[in-house]
Amino acid sequence: MIIKFKNEENNINHNKKKIVIYKNISQQLLNKLLNHFKVICFNQITKDNMNLFIDEIETADGLMGRGLQIGAKILNKANNLKVISAMSSGIDQYDLNILNHRKIPLMYTPNVSNDSVADLAIGLMLNCSRKIKNSMKRIKNGEWEKKMDYNFWYGLDVHHKKIGIVGMGRIGLTLSKRARFGFDMEVLYHSRTRHFDAESLYDAVFYQDVDELLKECDFVVSILPLTEETRFFFSESKFSLMKNTAIFVNVGRGGVVDEVSLIKALKDGRIAGAGLDVFEFEPLSPTSPLLSLDNLVCTPHLGIATLETSNKIDECAVNNLINVLINGNLENNCYNFDSLFK
Incomplete structure (x- = not known):
């Protein structure tokens, strides 16, 4: 399937915030997210499912993943977006000008890798x-x-x-x-x-x-x-x-x-x-x-490609998402923190 609605029975509460993930994560971490959010998960984004992905993020509160350019084409459709959680310490895939202008926090995973x-x-x-x-x-x-x-x-x-x-x-x-x-x-x-x-x-x-x-x-x-x-x-x-x-x-x-x-x-x-x-x-x-x-x-961009580090990055990204959308906490791992309060 191009898109998966994980544990859909847990998503009955329409008051839950919606997040879209574009990278596979462990069932344990997925369950952690499902305790708080309605979760839409894509295995990966391709030209065949890009339109479907954009349709889903139009109403998303949060976005989490890596390996995809998140620029104007995507952000201009994400009118409800409140946070992005990058599953990476690098942030060059994200249009910071748009994020800063819209006061959208960009969370990332420094130190893990x-x-x-x-x-x-x-x-x-x-x-x-x-x-x-x-x-x-x-x-x-x-x-x-x-x-x-x-x-x-x-x-x-x-x-x-x-x-x-x-x-x-x-x-x-x-x-x-x-x-x-x-x-x-x-x-x-x-x-x-x-x-x-x-x-x-x-x-x-x-x-x-x-x-x-x-x-x-x-x-x-x-x-x-x-x-x-x-x-x-x-x-x-x-x-x-x-x-x-x-x-x-x-x-x-x-x-x-x-x-x-x-x-x-x-x-x-x-x-x-x-x-x-x-x-x-x-x-x-x-x-x-x-x-x-x-x-x-x-080597094919293997810097973080160990099982241990990959798991730590995923866990950090999940915690970042929960900290912002549930706890309202931007103090840790917010790349554009200073720009949000100018």
Whole structure:
């Protein structure tokens, strides 16, 4: 079925607020919502059910999900909407201008995914630097006994190197801890503001000039959000500043990287390798030239993709929805809190 009315017998009370979900959640969390709301659930939104989805949100009090652009087309139909609960720590899929103008709270799930995303960043660093993907491929091709020449098998150390974090925030702080204490790395970072926790806890060094950071680091990890200022932030000029032994990792947003420039830098040996979990356009096309590069490792936006973290995000999003619509509480996890009261 395209649309499911869960436990419809519990929805007899017409005074209950109506919420629309566009992502599957556990039965336990669904039951928690049904104690308070009339719940309409879509497995996913496609071109075949988009009109039905829009019909349902016209009378919805709340909206919860992820993986869908929530812009004017949808929001202009949602005349009764009182809150959106994003099942994510990222908010670039939502039109903040419209939400702020209409004073609609945008709830999100900060801190829940910090560890999982930091783990993946470390995994991509290790995979690229130690040539794990390529080594497995060569073993499958029967090349184990080939001469152990430098270019064929040998990679680069991670320990005691310099890591540069561009976009220091909650995930960056978590990554700093792993890098400093797990790999004895020097932590450098660039951000709009200084993060004294990173400096005091992990000896991180703040670089106001990101270009100087790029020149020094062995690993550059982007955790930048996507804004008009950060779009294509990593372009040819930025890659040209990096060491030719540098590894570039992106676990933030795909649109901050000019992929044409990255491909050129990898092909020309301008940098040693790259690990990407996010891309400008997702899903990544199987014909993308990125996939032809031996010195690139990529994953399909897996930053939060563990069972434990996914469950925690779902639970946080459900609690956010209840806090706003039932308890009238916006104090925790409201992304646009300040804008609502201007």
